[in-house]
Amino acid sequence: MREGSTRLSDPNFSFRFSDTDEEFDGSHSNFSSNEPHGSPMLKSPWYPGTPWSMNNLDDSSCPMNGLVGSLVREEGHIYSLAASGDLLYTGSDSKNIRVWKNMNEFSAFKSNSGLVKAIIISGEKIFTGHHDGRVRVWKASSKNPTHYHRVGTFPSVFGIFKCSMKPMSYIDVRRKHPAVWVKHHDVISCLSLNQEVGLLYSGSWDRTFKVWKMSDGKCVESVKAHEDAVNSVISTAEGFVFTGSADGSVKVWKREGKGRRSLKHIFVKTLLNQDSAVTALAVTKNGSFVYCGTSDGIVNFWVRENQLAHGGALNGHKLAVLCLSTAGSLVFSGSADKMICVWKREGVMHTCMSVLTGHSGPVKCLAVVGEMESTTARRWKVYSGSLDKSIKVWSVSELAPVMQTVTQNGSQIRSAKY
Structure with missing residues (x-):
């Protein structure tokens, strides 16, 4: 990417940066469904990182952020x-989906369909997005909770056959010939749920997002959303859908009408349009803030109460932001620079309160769940998956001191290695 000014959707906002990593040079991807390891971050030289250490904080009553465990299974990048x-x-490029419970391996199941790019949970069902462009649905056995079996595939073979008997309404822009519109024709990169109306959203490198009924796996809509790979899709309870793409844009879509019969999505606006690829999206639980991570290492955000006006940018990474997550007043950003920044939001102001380090490769994915509250501090358990083949488990408090840096201390960290 050339050095220069990158213009955002807000005409009063601009940035200058120099991208030194050839991995994310340019806004367009060159993905191929025939290459199982075509993810661009695999071609990146990993940033050597900065030797962070834990700050010496004397106040023992102050809640701390720290690494509580590391899970390693030498079988593939996470x-x-x-x-x-x-x-x-x-999920990893080993095709296995592993289940962990209390830092121990609990179960595992496998699909012979390439690397697992996305996992999402709805009640007792687990939805996984795969390299072959399909979504698998899994469920634990009622008799043996360690045994998982597949209970569905989106789309089903019958669904594809039924659709193929009808006139085609979707053209595969890569292959330049008619294609069955109910099936993705490249890697599924992301999944999102709208529990209220029972819809599952899938985004793909084929530049579309598709809408599925969770009850029967029927594809009810396919939207040609972008000019390059869709890297992230987020659905909100209010019926908004946000999509981020390697073409450098973030778009907003709205489900028309109300209720379960409203299955058509219309384009609303473009929040961002720049050279740097959009690599991750996240929305707060109440939908008040939308966050976007890009290949230039910046996290932009928009504020719903201001008609999704651009609220600012968070600069904490030296390489691409690969994943984002939100919990309470916190925002977590994982990067190709191997670090996780923890941002605390107060109003529209954001402060980097912690930098979590310990991975030896790019941080590719994050998951956050609440911890049991033993004090007044709101604590979160943060899982981070990396291309170093490990998962790390962090404990993070919203009341922790600002700008502490946390590293792995092998003598104090519980580790499960297989």
């Missing part, structure tokens, strides 16, 4: 995480 209660689901 591409996806999802957590629910005391269970953690991890």
